[in-house]
Amino acid sequence: MNKFKEVALTLVTTAFVACGPAQKQSNISSSSIRTAETENLLANLKKVSFRGFMFGHHDDTNYGIGWDGEEGRSDVKSICGDYPAVISFDLGHIELGDTVSLDNVPFNKIRKEILKQYARGGLSSLSWHLRNPLTGGDAWDVSDTTVVRSILPGGANHEKFAGWVSRVSHFMNSLQTESGVKIPVLFRPWHEHTGSWFWWGEKLCKTEEYKALWRMTVDILRNDGVNNVLYAYSPGSEPQDTVQYLKRYPGDDLIDVIGFDTYQFDQTTYLENMVKSLSIVDTIGKTHDKVIAITETGYEGIPDPKWWTGTLLPAIGDYPIAYVLVWRNARERITHFYAPYSGQVSAEDFVTFYNHPKTLFAADVNSLYK
Ligand code: BMA
Secondary structure (H helix, E strand, O other): OOOOOOOOOOOOOOHHHHOOHHHHHOOHHHHHHOOHHHHHHHHHHHHHHHOOEEEEEEOOOOEEOOEEOOOOOOHHHHHHOOOEOEEEEEOOOHHHOOOEOOOOOEHHHHHHHHHHHHHHOOEEEEEOOOOOOOOOOOOOOOOOOOHHHHHOOOOOOHHHHHHHHHHHHHHHHOOEOOOOOEOOEEEOOOOOOOOOOOOOOHHHOOHHHHHHHHHHHHHHHHHOOOOOEEEEEOOOOOOOOHHHHHOOOOOOOOOOEEEEEEEOOOHHHHHHHHHHHHHHHHHHHHHHOOEEEEEEEEOOOOOOOOHHHHHHHHHHOOOOOOEEEEOOOOOOOOOOOOOOOOOOOOHHHHHHHHHOOOEEEHHHHOOOOO
């Protein structure tokens, strides 16, 4: 528990509570798109920045440096005593009907960890590094530029791909507490599409095809009864301005959170990318009424002992982001980590970052769903 912070993020209950029966009746179509808890999550995400920003870590409770699958363990918690307020997971290979993800985590374990994160009151986010439905290669197989076209309605791989999305629907619908409450999550497919390293990337499909891919994905999920999901749009840091950022934006009716993915290689470029992208999402967030976030970031191996307070905190500055999320601590590639673990050179600075009044961890957010 962080003694320098207030005990809980006090979040005013949303308009849902004030809704009388008449309003509820006239709201039937929107409640079939989003459950009341999912609406609450969205409303609360819009208010997080009044207090600070949430810290997130990919696969935090699944594995870390030197461990795999241990109940309750987290590299972040081992350093600061609390879990991240946001934990992200990846659904890659769920489309194949596999029982384990591309990073070798059983989907049953991911489901369990999402339930635990919900019980803590924190947020779970899901990305999807899915296979290439045309070539059979992985998400990074960019050998064919007709993949997206082939899975859109009328395309040769449409039926197959619709089945892949329905497997995601099945997983989303299975996220339920013992009493049957569906757990709201953030879904962040088709990310980093402003680069060309995934088969849905910039040079791999036309603007209209990319937008149609998004619409089709959300349509299939909604038709399958998925109503516990918010959607995040997260390009890389390639867009130079709001016009470029919005070029392939699929529409306000589909997207709830707008963010970007950017990593540090050299500090100067990183800080430039951060300020440019933060200012873009801040402007669009305000005009489109969207939650803004740094959906993926980090410095691989964190060789800078003061990175958290010397680079990341100043880069975020006063931008009203809901969260910043760093990528995974890969137990199978020990130089591929983005959060500190016991003995790591930036561990002490991470504690200072944790104690900063603006950083929010699981115990600080308490509940995003009421
Ligand atoms: C990438 C790397 C890969 C991993 C993928 C999906 O950034 O971490 O090793 O398979 O994300 O998690």
